[in-house]
Amino acid sequence: MREITAERRVGFVNVYAFSVSFQNAALMTIVVPEALLRLDYANHTTTLARLAAISSLIAMIVPPAAGIWSDRWRIRGIGRKAFLLAGGGLNVAGLLGMSVSPSLEVYTPFLLLAMVGGGVAIAGYQALWSESVPPETRGSAAGVRGAAVLLGNVAGLVFSGMMGERAVLAMAAVLAAGLLLTALQVHEDAERRAPGAAGADQEQGVVVDLSRPPLGRSRDFIRVFWAQGFVSFGMMLLMTFVFYFFTDVLQVQNAARQTSYVAVLALGGAAFASLYIGRVSDRTVRRNLVAAASVPMAGAAVGFALLGEETWKEPVWLAILALFFGIGYGAYTSTGWALAIDKLPNPNNTARDLGFWEMATTLPTVLAPAVGGWVLSQYAHNLPLGYRILFILTGGAILAGGIAALRVGRPVRLPLGVLALRLIVALGLVAVLSCTCRLRVFGRIPGQKKSELIISNHLHDIDGMFIPPCLALRNPLRHPLCFVASKRLFEPGFLVTRAPGLLRLVNRLNLGGLFYMLGARPIENMPLSRPLISYAYDTLRLHGNLPAEEVFTEEALRRVGAPAGSKLKDLWSPRVLQAAQQSASLLDLREPYRSEFRARQRSVIRAQLEALEKEIRAGASLFMTPEGRLSDTGYVKRFRMALPRLQALAQARSLIGISYDPYARRRLSVYVRFAPWREEFDAFTQIRAVRPITVSQPLCDYLLEEKPERFTAEEAEHAVNVRLRQLPPGAFPVPELSGRRGLRRAVRRALREMVRQGVLARDGDAFRPGTVRTCRKFRNVPDMLLHLRNTYRDTLAALDELRRAEEEASPGAAECGSHLKS
Structure with a gap:
């Protein structure tokens, strides 16, 4: 029963789309041009261009303005259907007035009234459609x-071809019927919501809102905007003047019927293509289908321009090119709309953005008639050449x-300012770390290949401060570099944990936008417990500045010393x-916020992983520490589930083994080793095996294994x-351990x-264990x-595991680990 209900909803929500298309297909291409032949024959071309431009200007301004009000009233519980019914009523009234207008002076105001009403209605309808259709079936x-x-479009063209300007009455009837069916049969949730609040159906949008700055969220939507703009410009060039092409160039006696004939051939086949390609787009990359749909459309238009004048008059060629054009148009109509819904920046501003x-x-329909008329x-003096152009x-x-559609989902080339900022920050971090630490790098630093995944173990914050700059400086002009960072970096107050002395300066500072610009991408690495202030930040973003005791338990607030009220x-x-x-844990939250966070957690992480997958698919290099948390034991922690998903998408892979030695010298010694990633072996085992072995590792093994109460330097050196x-083979002791004198x-x-x-502690010429x-x-x-x-010991165990794995995979082969010496 649920499936039937869903199918009926999809059917009824699209009824109004049929009605609007019935009107729009022929209103400015047949009905208005034919009416102008009666009302203003002497200046019909100029008048049509002027009316088309004015009408398009109204249609350009009204939907965003109405959308803004629809989003605001939606918060107050006034649904999208209010705008749909009000605007649709004005549209129908305008069409009825056009049908009885005796002069151009009367005809024009009614035409503009219809356009205003249509703009208001479309603002409500588009938002209603996006909120009524689930994302998983959006393509279908x-x-x-x-x-x-x-x-x-086909029906409108057929009626208009047969009835001419009298088809405006049929348009009014069809529009009214579609308006009522959609408004009565499609139900919407008119629940009141606080600004910034989101329901379960908007979880993914909220995740994006909390994770990425506005520029990052809207980048793809801007690209979809450009794609739609270019296609609409081309379509309007064709549709505005095709009627006069048949009249003025081909000298067709019944131009309206010939226009309808060509359009019906194209649009009839396009309807079947739309249904099929829409289903396919749910299972593949949608932007590729949108881009592919433009090829037959552009090919048909250019091919028609290259035909001879006699060939233009042959119905066979017209039919072939019309069908070819229709295939592309049908595919674009379905996938282009679904792609626009996919890339909406903010679910709370759906009507505005649409x-x-x-x-x-x-907007192109304002420009296209003017450009076409000028051409x-x-x-x-030579109209055939003008129409070819x-x-x-x-x-x-x-x-x-x-x-433009092909660029959707792909990283843009960094602006020079951002690139310069990244290089300055990278150089600054490397310089500071070189002064405060002893850095040693081994192996070949990856050159940022397309869709490359680079992983390392995670022991210290220096991992994220040194590895990304190294990768960025290796080849800054190649594919964009992103690195996975804790979502805490994107929250205000994070710097307090790293610079307590600057508490009063950085307590409210949020550098999330800067980190994102530098390539950081957020991931929730504390799904079970995180700082209490982090829960407060998400609640603040979602629900506003609520009283703390309404969100947190009394015990949690007492623990942090929050004043009453x-x-x-x-x-x-x-x-x-x-x-x-x-x-803090979820138990420190009160209901309903505890249940809300618990329900959101999986969706939050899923959306963040999808954002990382999108970066890799787009060709970016990605650095991450798959453990997700700092190791406090020395053992590499279990890898998070994100790694297999990202590994499957990566076209190149590299490993980084990092070791720290706080005792090798007065400054902290950092050893970074870049190594190849062998696909036939487990990444968890390999990353443990590639870590450099420092002097303090075997020394501490001696101290804890043999537990000497008193020992000399010679005994420690011997051990x-x-x-x-x-x-074992494949181990990588740091170079200062080579040779007797170096050791x-x-x-x-x-x-x-x-x-x-x-x-x-010193004990004469010997040593004994201290207290620290x-x-x-x-x-x-x-x-x-x-x-x-x-x-x-973990490194030695991993090397042994690799040796056994290689022996099992290829008996008689060389001992495992020799590849790590490269």
């Missing part, structure tokens, strides 16, 4: 809509629309913010040397640094010695 529903539009998208349809006026312009504009924004005050950065000689210097430096930090096991450079690690020992 758009195919039905496209077929309804095309059949409406009104602007409608402007992409109407024909320049070639008034007109048809070539039509094909070129439609092809440009297809090229505090609102959400008060949690960012300096005296509360640091405590509010403590981890480290024994462990290094036992390393001796490295071990003695490490012992001195351990004494300085309190890990060891933590390291201030790794605040999340409770035992630094155990952390380094675990890293060492």
Whole structure:
């Protein structure tokens, strides 16, 4: 029963599309031109161009304005159908007035009234359509809509071809019937909502709103706008003057009937193409179908321009080109509309944004008649040549629309200013880290190949501060580089956790837009628990500045020291913010917010993963740490589920093994190793195996394994040397451990640094264990010695796993891991 209800809804929501198309197909191409032959024969071409431009200007301005009001009234509980009925009523009244107008002075106001009413109605209708059709069947529903539009065009052209300007009465009747059927049969949710609030049906849009700055969200919608604008420009060039082409050039006696004949052939076949391609678009990349649809349309227009004058009069060639054009037009009508709905920037502004998208349809109709009229006026002495140029312009504009559609979902080339900013930030970070840390890089840094996935283990914040700049500086002009970052970076107050001394300066500062510009892409890496201030931020964005006790439990607010009567924004005050950065769970939220966050969690992560997949499909290089969290034990944590999805889309892959040694020198030593990614072996095992082995790793293994109460430097050096000689093939000890003298210097430096930090204590010429096991450079690690020992043993275990895997895969082959030496 539900499936029948859904199908009926799709059918009825598209009835009005049929009615509007019945009117629009022939109103400005047959009905008005024929009426002008009666009302103003001497200036019919100029008058038509003027009326078409004015009508298009009204149709361009009214839908966005009406859409803005529709979105505002929607919040107050006034639905989309109110605009549909009001505008439709004005439209019908205007058509009835046109049917009885005795002069041009009376005819023109009624025509403009019909246009104003149609603009108001379309603003409500388009938003109603997008909110009534589920995303998973949007392509199929758009195919039905496209077929309804095309059949409406065919029916309108047939009636107009037979009845001429008297068809305006049929238009009024069909429009009124479609208006009532859609308004009565399609139900909408008129629930009142607070500004910024979102229901379950809008979760994905809210996720995008909270994750990306407005520029990033609207980029694809702007590209869809340009695609629609170019195609509409070409279509209007053709439709406005095709009637006069048959009259003035081919000298056809019944130009209205000939125009209808060609249009019916094109639109009749296009209806079937729309239904089929609409279904296909639900299972494939929609932008490719939109771009492909422009090819037969442009080819038919240009091909017609290249035909000889005698061939123009042959019905066979007209039929072939009309059918060829119709195939492309049918595919574009369905997929282009679905693509526009897919790329809406904000679900709370649906009517407004679709009104602007409608402007992409109407703005070219203001320009096209003027451009076409100018071209024909320049070639008034040679009209066949003028129409050839007109048809070539039509094909070129439609092809440009297809090229614009191909760019949807693809990253744009960085503006010079953004590129310069990225390079300056990258150079600055590398310079600062070089002064504060001892950086060593091994292997060949990836050159940012198209759709390349680069992963590393995650031990310290320096991972994200050093690896992306290295990749960006390696080849800044190649494919765009993105890197996955915690969603906390996109929330105000995040810097307090990294720079507590700047609390009063950065407590409300949100650098999410800057991070996004630099290539960061958000991911929710704390799905089970996150800072309480993070829950407050999402609630603030979704529901406004509510009282804190309405959102959080009394215990949670007491824990962070929030004063009585505090609102959400008060949690960012300096005296509360640091405590509010403590981890909280959903149990600290009151209902209904607890259930809302629980229900949203999966949709949030799904939308963020889809955004990352979109970046890779578009050719961007992506760096990520698949663990998602810092390792506090030294072992590589379990990879998150995002990696297999992104790995399947990547065309190239690279590994980065990172090791830190806080005892090798006074400055923190950072060892970064770039290595190839072998597809036949598990990425989790490989990334553990490629980590460099530092001096402190075997040294800590000796200290924790043998637990000497007192030892000399020579004994420690011997223990480290024994462990290094036992390393399996493929292990990568850092270069300073090579040679007897190098090993001796490295071990003695490490012992001195351990004494300085309190890990060891001097006992004459020997050493004994100290009282300190933590390291201030790794605040999340409770035992630094155990952390380094675990890293060492985890690396050896991974190398052994790789050796066994290669022996099983190819018995008799060389020992596993030799590839890692490259």
